[in-house]
Each structure stands twice: as C-alpha cells, then as structure tokens.
Amino acid sequence: MTASPARPFVVAAVCGLCDSPTDDGLSVTFRPARGPRRRVHLCAHCRTNRPGRDRDELLADDHTWALLERETTILADAYRTGVWLPCRDEYHWAQTLARTTWTQSSVEQTLRNAGEHVRAGCLMRVMELLPHLLALVDDQDRALRPARELLATLTDDPS
Numbered sequence: 001m002t003a004s005p006a007r008p009f010v011v012a013a014v015c016g017l018c019d020s021p022t023d024d025g026l027s028v029t030f031r032p033a034r035g036p037r038r039r040v041h042l043c044a045h046c047r048t049n050r051p052g053r054d055r056d057e058l059l060a061d062d063h064t065w066a067l068l069e070r071e072t073t074i075l076a077d078a079y080r081t082g083v084w085l086p087c088r089d090e091y092h093w094a095q096t097l098a099r100t101t102w103t104q105s106s107v108e109q110t111l112r113n114a115g116e117h118v119r120a121g122c123l124m125r126v127m128e129l130l131p132h133l134l135a136l137v138d139d140q141d142r143a144l145r146p147a148r149e150l151l152a153t154l155t156d157d158p159s
C-alpha cells in the first residue's frame, strides 16, 4: 500500500465572528487575549451588523454581539418549536424591556429589577448582553436587531 500523494492543503476562509464561509478577501485586525494579533475575515452579515463596523479591528463588543446573535437565534427557535416555554414573569419582563428606551443605564436598571424567576430564566441570560453593546451603539442600531426581534416575538404572542 502506498501513501497517497501530497495534496495542496487549502483552508477556506471562515468568518472570525460566526464561522460562516467567506471569500471576499477582506479582513480586520484581531487581537486575541493571548497570542499574536492577526488578520481575520468577516462574512458580509457580520461586517455590516457588528457594533464595531466602523473600525478596522475586531472589538470585544463585536464578540458580544456575535454571542447575542447566536443565543437569540437559538432561543427564538426553541420558542417557535415549543422547546422553550417562558414563564409568565418572563413574558411580562419582555414587555417591560421592549417598552423601555434602551440606554446602558436603563437596561441595567431593568435587568436589576427582574424578579427571581426571570433571573433564573433563559431570556435574562441573553438580554444581559445588551448593556455591553449599548456602551457602543444607540438603541436603534442594527446590532441590537436580534434582541428586538426576539422581544417582539414574545410580546406579540397572546399567550
């Protein structure tokens, strides 16, 4: 048996925030907590929507935003398929948060005022990412859309 001939090893570029394939050759600087800084690629979605989109560098808040996107998608899917059933307190709290004008301090206040059932629930785990992002963007920014859409889904539901 002979070894297969060496083949060129081609690595497709993936987005540094969401791991989607991307091939447009554009990249930004990434400074990991450890290790050397390097250039990473971003997909069109992340490039357009990340809160640090005006910078030629990935910010810690860009990673927070990517986590918010991922977690809200998982939660919205779980809700739609009936895997996640928010408790009554979470519905009420979602309405309160949706009606609040989002600033870093107002959202922090809403998080602090949440009752123990909300604090123990899935929704809190996602929404507590918001104050980090509100340090960088205003409340109508597209980076916050995933959270807005999840809250809209919950508050539109008559249950």
Ligand SMILES: [Zn+2]
Binding pocket: 015, 016, 017, 018, 019, 020, 042, 043, 044, 045, 046, 047
């Ligand atoms: Zn991406």
